[in-house]
Amino acid sequence: MIQIALQKKLSAATGEMLLDINMQIEQGKLVTLYGSSGAGKTSILRMIAGLLQADTGTITVHQKTWLNTSTGICLKPQQRKIGFVFQDYALFPNMTVKENLLFALEKNQDKQIVKELIEIIELEDLQNRKPNNLSGGQKQRVALARALVRKPEILMLDEPLSALDKKMRIKLQDYILKVHKKFNITTLLISHDISEVIKMSDTVFMIENGKIIQQGNPIEVFTTKKVSGKFQFTGEVIDIKKEDVIYIVTVLIGTNFVKIIAEENEIQTITIGDPVLVASKAFNPLLQKIN
Numbered sequence: 180m181i182q183i184a185l186q187k188k189l190s191a192a193t194g195e196m197l198l199d200i201n202m203q204i205e206q207g208k209l210v211t212l213y214g215s216s217g218a219g220k221t222s223i224l225r226m227i228a229g230l231l232q233a234d235t236g237t238i239t240v241h242q243k244t245w246l247n248t249s250t251g252i253c254l255k256p257q258q259r260k261i262g263f264v265f266q267d268y269a270l271f272p273n274m275t276v277k278e279n280l281l282f283a284l285e286k287n288q289d290k291q292i293v294k295e296l297i298e299i300i301e302l303e304d305l306q307n308r309k310p311n312n313l314s315g316g317q318k319q320r321v322a323l324a325r326a327l328v329r330k331p332e333i334l335m336l337d338e339p340l341s342a343l344d345k346k347m348r349i350k351l352q353d354y355i356l357k358v359h360k361k362f363n364i365t366t367l368l369i370s371h372d373i374s375e376v377i378k379m380s381d382t383v384f385m386i387e388n389g390k391i392i393q394q395g396n397p398i399e400v401f402t403t404k405k406v407s408g409k410f411q412f413t414g415e416v417i418d419i420k421k422e423d424v425i426y427i428v429t430v431l432i433g434t435n436f437v438k439i440i441a442e443e444n445e446i447q448t449i450t451i452g453d454p455v456l457v458a459s460k461a462f463n464p465l466l467q468k469i470n
């Protein structure tokens with residue numbers, strides 16, 4: 180179990196903002212932080228990593244205290260077992276992919292993990308290339324591998340996919356899920372993309388003005404009423420066409436287009452670009468906007 184209680188006064192655009200959060204995260208879970216820009220998500224990750232000092236608070240990771248401001252315990256960032264991936268890849272440009280990974284090894288650490296990560300994240304063909312010769316998605320795969328070299332207890336991903344196109348995002352999401360499960364790691368992901376949050380996370384924390392305003396299973400957090408269905412997918416509305424008295428709604432689910440017949444009352448609040456939940460009971464799909 181990871182227990183986090185942090186307080187810090189931040190200087191937001193609108194004045195002072197008190198960040199005050201309390202989170203309990205089970206080991207091995209993938210948790211997302213979702214919220215508007217400036218809500219405090221990155222500051223939370225930076226405080227857990229020890230890169231930003233909390234005014235008061237405690238962080239306990241599997242019974243080990245990383246931070247306790249009342250007793251003066253504050254582990255240095257390098258003493259906290261954390262892997263971090265940012266939106267910008269921060270790879271060393273003068274080193275090859277493999278050298279970037281080897282450089283991340285701890286002193287006397289077995290090099291086997293680098294070989295293993297190259298295999299798992301399928302970097303064999305790229306390992307001798309320099310970062311400048313890689314696409315954004317490939318660079319982010321390298322950054323993900325590098326974050327895992329020291330076998331961290333917590334993997335932190337600060338919007339790692341936001342600069343990538345949809346197809347590449349989906350591929351990277353799958354790599355993240357693969358390593359998350361394979362290494363039984365606890366992962367904290369910041370994401371602005373509801374479909375991504377629903378696909379990836381066990382729990383979402385919705386952050387607003389430095390506070391957790393909602394938390395729980397992502398489908399329950401994002402949908403206003405409970406939907407039960409034989410299958411459920413999330414997607415994005417690409418097109419809405421009226422045909423006689425019904426509407427044909429085209430939804431992009433992953434990289435597939437699905438056409439759904441909807442009635443006027445179902446599409447009243449839905450516009451192109453909205454994230455939606457597509458659920459089916461028997462052969463009758465239900466369409467519901469995700470808030």
Ligand SMILES: Nc1ncnc2c1ncn2[C@@H]1O[C@H](COP(=O)(O)OP(=O)(O)OP(=O)(O)O)[C@@H](O)[C@H]1O
Nearest residue numbers: 188189190191192215216217218219220221222223
């Ligand atoms: N070291 C600091 N001291 C005081 N205030 C800070 C500090 N770092 C960030 N802030 C402020 O805290 C607020 C929250 O920033 P933060 O980057 O945590 O938000 P965020 O939710 O991650 O936003 P985004 O989604 O845009 O990345 C911002 O207004 C920022 O200016």
